[in-house]
Amino acid sequence: MQNRDLSGSVLSGASAAATENYIAAVEAYHCFAGDAGGLIEAAIADSPAFTMAHVLKAYLHLVGSNAAAVQVGVEAAATALSLPANDREQGHLAGLQKMLSGEYRAAGRIFEDLTIAHPKDALGLQAGQLMDFLTGDSRMLRDRIGRAAPYWDPGRPDYHAVLGMLAFGLEETGLYDRAEAAGRQAIDLQPRNGWAQHAVAHVLEMQDRRADGIIWMRADIDAWTRESFFAVHNWWHLALFHLGLGEVDEVLKLYDGPIWGAKSDMAFDLVDASALLWRLWVRGVDLGNRWNELADVYQARADTLGAYAFDDTHAMLSFVGAGRMDAIQALLETQQAALKGPGDNASFTGEVGLPVMEGLVAFGAGNYGLAVERLRTVRNRSARFGGSHAQRDLIDLTLIEAATRNKDHDLRRALIAERAVALPSGETASVLGRAA
Template sequence: MLQKDRSGQVLTGASALAAEKYQQALDAYYCYAGDPMGCLQAATEDSPGFLMAHVLSAYLSLIGTNAEAAAAGVAAFEAAAALPGSERELGHVEALRRLLAGEIAGAARTLEAVTITEPRDVLALQVGQVLDFLLGDSRMLRDRIGRALPHWSRSMPEHHAVLGMLAFGLEETGHYDRAEDAGLEALSLERRNGWAQHAVAHVFEMQDRRAEGVAFMRADIDAWTRESFFQVHNWWHLALFHLGQGEAHEALKLFDGPIFQARSDMALDLVDAASMLWRLQLHGVDVGDRWAPVADIYEAKAMGGAYAFDDAHAMMAFVGAGRTEAQAELLQAQARAVGDNVGMVRDVGLPVLRALQAFGSGDYARVLENLRPVRNIAARFGGSHAQRDLIDLTMIEAASRGGDQALHAALLAERQAAQPLARRRFHQAA
């Protein structure tokens, strides 16, 4: 008997038991919580020819993880590529093929085609939005989801996932009120939706509503932390709110606890650890020897040249820990970029890496020389507005330390104009 998922998508090669396990994996992935890989292992053990179980395993293993997981992701892709499937399912296989070739934009467009035809394929929507995030494509973060909305209603079980994605897309395109509403509605349907939680946190961050952000994050910590593989990023948001209120001790406490206590080598977690320490130092906080273990993990990964946005955070760690040899090796690794990362390195990544290195050596004029041409196009190397704000914060501090008072005052003024509730430290400085 032909099996289908809850949204009505055909599941080629699945038994009834395997389809059930796959649905459990999907539900976990939609919330970024639980054990989707365990469910998928059970599904493929029962039905080795279950194409979409291999596909989801590959997605989970290849994006934002570590070398070991990525190797498992390649194996999952190879298993999927050898199997027959529907046009929709083969679209997922093609997206994985392009992703492995470094064609992030191509993979995103492939999934765009899937969801234009199959707007209730939540997996294609979710992975597609993650790829839009890697590309820094704010419009597609919104419009990929907006196109599917007419096919969804509140009564459908996966609607919370669609609303959570919509919230993030609206936030990244500046529709903050609508983003907050969509995110809160998603959480009302599924309190454990970590993506919706993070979307609302982004709204508070961009509007500088720090106290509200702290209250929101602390209101139901269990919901977004229990069994969550996205919790580090949400803890990072809470630390950011505290830092913005001048509570550096709280940010440090969170860094030493849930942000870096486990010393995860997952790419997404390392980005949060490095960016939090860099922000603390820009705020004049002595972080002690906290840089060393972050730099140790980045050195052990030795994956420079794979994705410019991650490499920028590796450079922060190497600069913070004083690892000059690692800095030089990371810069050399940019020549190994392939696929879309070639353009990311050329347009933004390499200037940002050079600027961060210059900041560490006290050459603040070179920091500004590298960052001023790229800050307005920094989305080209991925991330969110909140994450890329580190470029502006570094420029402000470089202008101050380098004695360029006119530029320093101008940068503070533009920040105040853009955010009337400007971040406390810079507002006081002005």
């Protein structure tokens, strides 16, 4: 008897018991909550030749983690690639190989073809959307899910996962009303879906609905924090809502508590911590020793830098904030080497990462004219090194502050005017009031 996942696809090398654990692990991965790692280890212990169990283990560890976790992912991928696989599983393995070599665009295309052929493969959709996020491909964040949508209906147990992914893709392409509706429907179906929770938070951020955002995030904190490996990012969204309302004490409380209290060295958690501190710092908030504590962690994992420019840019935030000139210089040299490196990161670095970092370094040195020049040059193409609109907004916020400090009143006025069109209150009003 062949065992199958929720899409009806055959799972090579899986027993009935291992299949049950695998399905539960995939559900946890969809939600970014639960014991996905423990469940997949149980599946592998039962069925060591279970190909997709090793694939999922690789997906869980390869992106956004620390060096030790990445190595686990590399080993899981190697095992998966050594095992028998059917046609659908071969698609996952081919995409995984491209991920290992840092060819995220190519991986995204492979996952695209995989889910065109198998539109009910929710894991394939999720792996593909992760590649779209890493490459900043807003349209594919939406369209790869949209292509599969006709094959899904509310009667499927994992329908919430596709709704959550669709919500994020709709939000990143500016279809805010539809994004919010899809995200809220996903949460109604599965309150623990941290990705859907975050998709609605993105809508509220982009619409400048700060008070609504606080209500949304605080309505059921337990649902999106319990056993969640995505909680830090959602806490970050809550902090942004408070920051937009000028509630700096609440932001610092969140930073010192759930955002940075555990001092995680996971890449995605570090990104959130550094991005939040930077937003506070450019406003003139006294951060005490916080920059140094964060920079210590980044310097301890310096051997991981140079692989993904988006993450490296956030390391640079911490080094500039802490005034660590040696670390700044070393990271700039790492970026120069990355320009000749393998995979997509060479273009991420050259087109966006390096000029942004040079702008940040200039800002920290008080050379606001150079900061303006570097950031103006790159901001309209900044999506090319990944992340979301909300994350990349840090570039615009820094540019506004650099223009203000450089006494470039005409440019500052123009930047504030354009921002007021997109964000008619909240953070824009705060910037206007502080720097007028």
